[in-house]
Amino acid sequence: MRFEYAPAPESRSVVTLRDSYGLFIGGEFAGGSSVFKTISPATEEVLAEVTHGGPEDVDRAVAAARQAYERVWSVMPGRDRGKYLFRIARLIQERSRELAVLETLDNGKPIRESRDVDVPLTAAHFFYHAGWADKLGYAGFGPSPRPLGVVGQVIPWNFPLLMLAWKIAPALACGNTVVLKPAETTPLTALLFGEICQQADLPPGVVNIVTGDGSTGHALVAHPGIDKVAFTGSTEVGREIARMCAVSGKRLTLELGGKAANVVFDDAPLDQAVEGIINGIFFNQGHVCCAGSRLLVQESVADEVLEALKRRMTTLRLGDPLDKNTDVGAINSRAQLDKITDLVAAGDAEGAQRWAAPCPLPERGFWFPPTVFTEVSQAHRIAKEEIFGPVLSVLTFRTPAEAVEKANNTPYGLSAGVWTDKGSLILWMASRLRAGVVWANTFNRFDPASPFGGYKESGFGREGGRHGLEAYLDGPGGGDV
Amino acid sequence: MSHNGLMTPFQSDASLFQSDASLRRFLHGLPGVDEVGARARADVLASRSIKTDSKRQAIDLAISMIDLTTLEGQDTPGKVRALCAKARQPGYGAPPVAAVCIYPDLVPIAVEGVAGTGIKVASVATAFPSGRAALDVKLADVKSAVAAGADEVDMVIDRGAFLSGRYLPVYEEIVAVKASCADAHLKVILETGELATLDNVRRASWLAMLAGADFIKTSTGKIAPAATLPVTLVMLEAVRDFAAAGGKRIGVKPAGGIRTEKDAVRYLVLVNETAGEPWLDPALFRLGASSLLNDLLMQRVRMETGRYSGPDYMTVD
Numbered sequence: 009m010r011f012e013y014a015p016a017p018e019s020r021s022v023v024t025l026r027d028s029y030g031l032f033i034g035g036e037f038a039g040g041s042s043v044f045k046t047i048s049p050a051t052e053e054v055l056a057e058v059t060h061g062g063p064e065d066v067d068r069a070v071a072a073a074r075q076a077y078e079r080v081w082s083v084m085p086g087r088d089r090g091k092y093l094f095r096i097a098r099l100i101q102e103r104s105r106e107l108a109v110l111e112t113l114d115n116g117k118p119i120r121e122s123r124d125v126d127v128p129l130t131a132a133h134f135f136y137h138a139g140w141a142d143k144l145g146y147a148g149f150g151p152s153p154r155p156l157g158v159v160g161q162v163i164p165w166n167f168p169l170l171m172l173a174w175k176i177a178p179a180l181a182c183g184n185t186v187v188l189k190p191a192e193t194t195p196l197t198a199l200l201f202g203e204i205c206q207q208a209d210l211p212p213g214v215v216n217i218v219t220g221d222g223s224t225g226h227a228l229v230a231h232p233g234i235d236k237v238a239f240t241g242s243t244e245v246g247r248e249i250a251r252m253c254a255v256s257g258k259r260l261t262l263e264l265g266g267k268a269a270n271v272v273f274d275d276a277p278l279d280q281a282v283e284g285i286i287n288g289i290f291f292n293q294g295h296v297c298c299a300g301s302r303l304l305v306q307e308s309v310a311d312e313v314l315e316a317l318k319r320r321m322t323t324l325r326l327g328d329p330l331d332k333n334t335d336v337g338a339i340n341s342r343a344q345l346d347k348i349t350d351l352v353a354a355g356d357a358e359g360a361q362r363w364a365a366p367c368p369l370p371e372r373g374f375w376f377p378p379t380v381f382t383e384v385s386q387a388h389r390i391a392k393e394e395i396f397g398p399v400l401s402v403l404t405f406r407t408p409a410e411a412v413e414k415a416n417n418t419p420y421g422l423s424a425g426v427w428t429d430k431g432s433l434i435l436w437m438a439s440r441l442r443a444g445v446v447w448a449n450t451f452n453r454f455d456p457a458s459p460f461g462g463y464k465e466s467g468f469g470r471e472g473g474r475h476g477l478e479a480y481l482d483g484p485g486g487g488d489v
Numbered sequence: 490m491s492h493n494g495l496m497t498p499f500q501s502d503a504s505l506f507q508s509d510a511s512l513r514r515f516l517h518g519l520p521g522v523d524e525v526g527a528r529a530r531a532d533v534l535a536s537r538s539i540k541t542d543s544k545r546q547a548i549d550l551a552i553s554m555i556d557l558t559t560l561e562g563q564d565t566p567g568k569v570r571a572l573c574a575k576a577r578q579p580g581y582g583a584p585p586v587a588a589v590c591i592y593p594d595l596v597p598i599a600v601e602g603v604a605g606t607g608i609k610v611a612s613v614a615t616a617f618p619s620g621r622a623a624l625d626v627k628l629a630d631v632k633s634a635v636a637a638g639a640d641e642v643d644m645v646i647d648r649g650a651f652l653s654g655r656y657l658p659v660y661e662e663i664v665a666v667k668a669s670c671a672d673a674h675l676k677v678i679l680e681t682g683e684l685a686t687l688d689n690v691r692r693a694s695w696l697a698m699l700a701g702a703d704f705i706k707t708s709t710g711k712i713a714p715a716a717t718l719p720v721t722l723v724m725l726e727a728v729r730d731f732a733a734a735g736g737k738r739i740g741v742k743p744a745g746g747i748r749t750e751k752d753a754v755r756y757l758v759l760v761n762e763t764a765g766e767p768w769l770d771p772a773l774f775r776l777g778a779s780s781l782l783n784d785l786l787m788q789r790v791r792m793e794t795g796r797y798s799g800p801d802y803m804t805v806d
Binding site: 009014015120275278280333429 | 525526544550726
């Protein structure tokens with residue numbers, strides 16, 4: 009019998025969208041010189057007007073952060089900073105439905121992900137770092153490690169709220185103040201976070217949010233009043249930022265692109281491995297820097313795994329991101345859709361075999377069907393370049409050594425996955441894979457206690473865990489450029 | 490069941506069924522099950538939101554899949570007659586259930602109770618629930634139920650033998666029971682609560698399917714935990730893979746602990762997204778339950794009237 013699921017949309021009414029949003033500077037929202045529109049990528053409807061932060065706005069924000077740093081935040085006892093962070097964490101939980109709906113509207117990701125992953129993890133990051141605020145002397149960086157000062161943070165559009173948490177929570181716990189620039193296409197949850205800071209009575213200037221495009225980010229990174237820059241985004245922009253920060257005295261951490269290998273051995277728990285492959289590349293439409301975009305499958309089970317993968321892909325539900333049963337949402341922007349389309353065309357041209365799940369795409373908005381390429385070689389562009397979309401390249405290997413060699417044969421090194429029932433093989437692989445995170449029999453699992461970061465062109469510095477604190481404390485390491 | 494008689498290549502390979510060791514090599518060669526991953530998948534499917542028309546469809550489908558069950562020492566002909574009456578006419582316009590499930594001595598009462606309705610009579614057998622009896626006693630149990638008119642036999646496997654790695658006696662016992670079933674359909678209860686691991690659930694599922702089971706069933710209902718979503722997920726994967734390997738379509742029956750409409754709908758979602766549409770049919774999927782029916786009826790009334798009903802309005806059968 010055919011069993012169709014009726015539409016089950018989450019209500020938009022839990023969010024009150026304003027027509028226009030100002031910049032959050034010094035604890036207040038205020039307009040700026042010019043505005044831009046942010047749209048819903050699922051429908052292309054305009055959601056709101058957002059202020060474009062110019063150099064003078066960045067100046068004001070940095071000044072507010074400096075003042076808050078010197079007068080309030082850096083001299084406040086850690087246990088009091090912790091209280092604010094706990095309060096923010098609880099408010100995020102209380103307003104979780106609102107945040108989830110807003111994130112889904114602005115980003116295009118399925119509500120199931122924003123509800124079950126993004127928002128709970130965001131709260132968890134604040135809770136985790138709230139706990140560190142009064143225990144920094146025990147973190148292994150000396151008896152009383154000092155904050156760095158004012159931190160400039162630039163975050164991407166794939167996990168707007170979660171990346172904000174990864175950046176702001178450790179910075180604040182360690183006693184720094186921040187100026188954060190959200191991505192141009194996804195500013196809304198950061199602005200709602202500004203409201204949450206007000207609601208939590210966070211001292212003005214401790215958190216400042218300046219929306220805008222690349223030029224706003226450029227002004228922030230280049231600002232002489234910044235002591236540290238933290239960036240998550242593309243390797244290309246990361247390089248540019250590294251050049252700008254070179255010999256400037258600014259600390260820098262970068263979390264950049266990836267082309268992760270998801271390695272499936274013939275003794276893997278295959279049904280769960282197939283789920284892991286799906287989760288690795290189709291989670292968040294593949295807009296994940298640590299996505300498992302290269303499937304390396306042992307030749308002896310390649311046919312079996314591919315057949316199971318395709319069967320599973322036909323059950324993926326693509327469509328309205330607000331529908332609670334949607335698995336795959338919208339591509340975040342037209343520009344990103346064009347980039348995915350270009351790379352997929354290159355895959356076709358270079359002779360790889362394309363297969364896409366048979367699912368109708370909505371007429372409006374930006375969509376790309378879950379796609380898998382077989383007969384891919386290491387030389388193909390789709391095997392080398394980060395697609396940042398729901399496109400999987402499948403390669404095969406014969407021995408563990410070959411798997412390691414192929415997995416490491418990339419300029420990136422953010423994450424990797426290993427699927428086998430053999431514990432010793434997991435450890436053998438993990439010690440040889442050049443990747444910041446190696447998942448064993450799972451993929452795309454995150455926890456605030458676990459450090460995350462890359463090798464090589466995937467960047468440097470770690471976020472999360474005890475290691476992540478180092479990037480926001482004055483001491484040895486910390487990624488001086 | 491148009492797929493009767495289909496065999497996997499494994500079933501026609503006599504060397505597989507020579508010894509515990511040969512069966513062990515096959516069963517332990519099946520892909521493992523990662524418990525964390527299987528649970529995570531079951532959790533995601535449990536979070537599906539089934540509303541309005543699809544909920545209506547699911548409620549009636551679930552009702553039509555119920556094996557309405559009473560398996561108590563205190564069962565009497567009167568109790569079974571009441572159960573049959575409820576099975577025939579659950580009330581509130583709901584369709585009849587798939588079967589009634591009772592102990593073997595009550596089969597004649599049940600046969601009379603559902604005569605002419607198409608509702609099946611399922612009898613537990615083989616020294617249910619523990620299965621601790623000699624083989625000839627178990628077979629006599631089966632034959633008496635079938636002779637009395639049971640359409641379906643729910644047997645239990647020898648968990649002791651299975652857990653100690655003696656796969657051949659488990660296999661041979663299922664084969665012997667199947668032979669004693671004549672035309673009756675055989676459901677093989679794995680008692681997954683005693684098998685403990687999902688690897689064992691997958692192996693026991695395959696062992697039962699190879700031996701000729703028409704259905705594989707999670708539990709007797711006498712052991713906790715009874716049916717769970719992860720266990721049922723693994724069993725659905727097994728029947729899907731068995732059919733893909735050339736075997737006939739085997740049914741799945743979670744039983745025990747399924748009490749609410751929400752539970753039932755979760756199982757249907759699991760079926761829909763694991764084994765797929767062919768299994769969304771009472772011929773291939775059943776829910777072993779007793780109190781579940783009333784909750785489904787209450788939800789059905791609510792869907793139709795917009796008002797919540799209450800237990801006082803549902804008959805206690």
